[in-house]
């Protein structure tokens with residue numbers, strides 16, 4: 232009889248676990264704003280914005296309290312940024328206030344800044360991001376346009392060629408760690424050193440234990456370092472060690488491209504970077 236009760240208990244526990252797992256999956260509500268732009272609620276009030284233009288790139292929206300929203304990076308274009316802003320207004324109301332942080336000078340970090348600037352949304356970014364926008368951006372953009380060959384990419388080529396890239400409006404010395412208040416919650420902007428680019432930053436949200444790793448972090452499905460002409464492989468590896476030492480409490484890491492994962496994404500990225508040297 233005892234054995235039967237024991238097995239019944241194990242069975243019941245398994246059922247509860249299964250039920251809570253399926254509930255968790257069901258929570259991943261996806262809103263498709265258009266064929267290239269989707270928003271996934273990865274946890275309550277934490278939204279992954281994925282813009283495929285044409286390469287899927289991530290930005291992250293976090294409702295920090297009732298009306299204060301943190302948005303890390305932007306979609307590739309002001310048009311896509313307008314669509315997300317409309318969604319924010321509908322979901323959180325016109326009174327919501329947005330703080331934007333750019334984690335680098337590439338188009339997948341700040342391509343939407345123009346629209347944020349028009350609306351006077353504060354945009355945090357480093358002095359080095361501003362400098363690279365002036366000195367390096369033209370070369371990077373023409374490299375990217377070069378990859379977009381063929382008729383099917385004409386649309387992207389045209390947009391990339393005509394995009395005006397806006398600088399962040401609130402700048403800081405990249406080597407000085409920043410603490411920014413969004414509502415009553417603090418977020419930390421940290422620069423571990425050169426990585427995928429010389430200016431890529433991470434943003435850590437202590438209240439959620441979430442790190443937006445951006446383009447210096449590769450997702451679990453990524454096996455190549457990708458575009459590294461603006462970065463440095465040797466330094467990248469060292470910078471990831473700095474990052475590991477700086478934050479020891481990371482629950483979720485959001486990479487610049489691909490699915491979020493846990494803190495093991497740092498070691499995963501390091502392995503790929505080291506193998507590419």
Ligand SMILES: [Zn+2]
Pocket residue numbers: 288337339446487488
């Ligand atoms: Zn990127």
